[in-house]
Amino acid sequence: MGTAPRPGRPVRGSATGRPVMAALDLLGRRWTLRVIWELHWSGTPIGFRDLQRRCDAMSSSVLSARLSELREAGIATPTDDTTWRLTPLGEDLVTAMGPLLDWSRTWAEQR
Amino acid sequence: MGTAPRPGRPVRGSATGRPVMAALDLLGRRWTLRVIWELHWSGTPIGFRDLQRRCDAMSSSVLSARLSELREAGIATPTDDTTWRLTPLGEDLVTAMGPLLDWSRTWAEQR
DNA sequence: CCCTTGCGCTTCGATTTTAGAAGCGCAAGG
DNA sequence: CCTTGCGCTTCTAAAATCGAAGCGCAAGGG
Numbered sequence: 546m547g548t549a550p551r552p553g554r555p556v557r558g559s560a561t562g563r564p565v566m567a568a569l570d571l572l573g574r575r576w577t578l579r580v581i582w583e584l585h586w587s588g589t590p591i592g593f594r595d596l597q598r599r600c601d602a603m604s605s606s607v608l609s610a611r612l613s614e615l616r617e618a619g620i621a622t623p624t625d626d627t628t629w630r631l632t633p634l635g636e637d638l639v640t641a642m643g644p645l646l647d648w649s650r651t652w653a654e655q656r
Numbered sequence: 657m658g659t660a661p662r663p664g665r666p667v668r669g670s671a672t673g674r675p676v677m678a679a680l681d682l683l684g685r686r687w688t689l690r691v692i693w694e695l696h697w698s699g700t701p702i703g704f705r706d707l708q709r710r711c712d713a714m715s716s717s718v719l720s721a722r723l724s725e726l727r728e729a730g731i732a733t734p735t736d737d738t739t740w741r742l743t744p745l746g747e748d749l750v751t752a753m754g755p756l757l758d759w760s761r762t763w764a765e766q767r
Numbered sequence: 768c769c770c771t772t773g774c775g776c777t778t779c780g781a782t783t784t785t786a787g788a789a790g791c792g793c794a795a796g797g
Numbered sequence: 798c799c800t801t802g803c804g805c806t807t808c809t810a811a812a813a814t815c816g817a818a819g820c821g822c823a824a825g826g827g
Contacts, residue, residue, distance in 0.1 A: 551767055552764035553764065558686070558687060558714065564763060564764035565693075565756075565757050565761075566690075567763075568759070568760035569693075572684075572756075573683075573684055573685070573686060573687075573689060574684075574784090575684060575785065575813095578680045578684060579677075582680075592803075592804075593803075593805065594803065594805090602787095603786085604785065605806085606785080606787080606806075606807080606808090609806075610785095618763075619766060627803075627804060634762070634763065637759055638756075641758065642755075642756065644752035644754070645683075645749075645752045649663065650675055650676075651748065652663060652675060652730070652745065652749075656662055656664070687814090703774075703775075704775050704776065705773080705775070705776090715816060716816085716817095717779090717815075719776090720775090720776060721813095
């Protein structure tokens, strides 16, 4: 399903192709951030059904689509034994999400 | 439309109520990050139709829903003269998104 | 006065995305 | 063999989003 957003190309919600807009399209799809999150915190490469279970039993059809997108985007990659893991780029993304995590705690305190 | 995610409550995609999950639900809805982005970069409070134009003419119905959610979440607020702006919490969120912006540039270079 | 223009939205049918259950081919074990 | 679990795919229903139309209002002209 070659529909993953790429920097330099028009994406859903923006025709400019600015990298940040491609990122927001990709990451804004449902479950995408969660899948990245679980891939990171599992600590070890993880299989399809296991990943699905960790993501609150998300739909397998959507998980399949998200994994394809993340692979196309160079964020996740299948290992040689039918498991998945983040690429170095994907790990960088998790790091970049750190401040967002901190913010969410502040948000929770203020509510 | 009282459907904005809140920390401490179950949200789409996670029953735990962990703040980060509520944040990912809220921010993962289509256009949400873009609206926040445009509210920030406008520099000044901004009206509904103007905001809509800046967001690649996104659907007014969805913009209306997103603004309600962001208001409920304490991220954006209407001013007294029918314009919108970010709250301090919303500005903190933009700051927290900074590393993500940097990452998207790295991503663009590697593709 | 009207008349137009633009505003902040709301409403509603059409389209796209996601949910969720079922199933396929395969491999491992009993 | 037979069951179990795997990585997915396929299908239909439900939900989210799109996008055009329109409502009530206020601010100008003419």
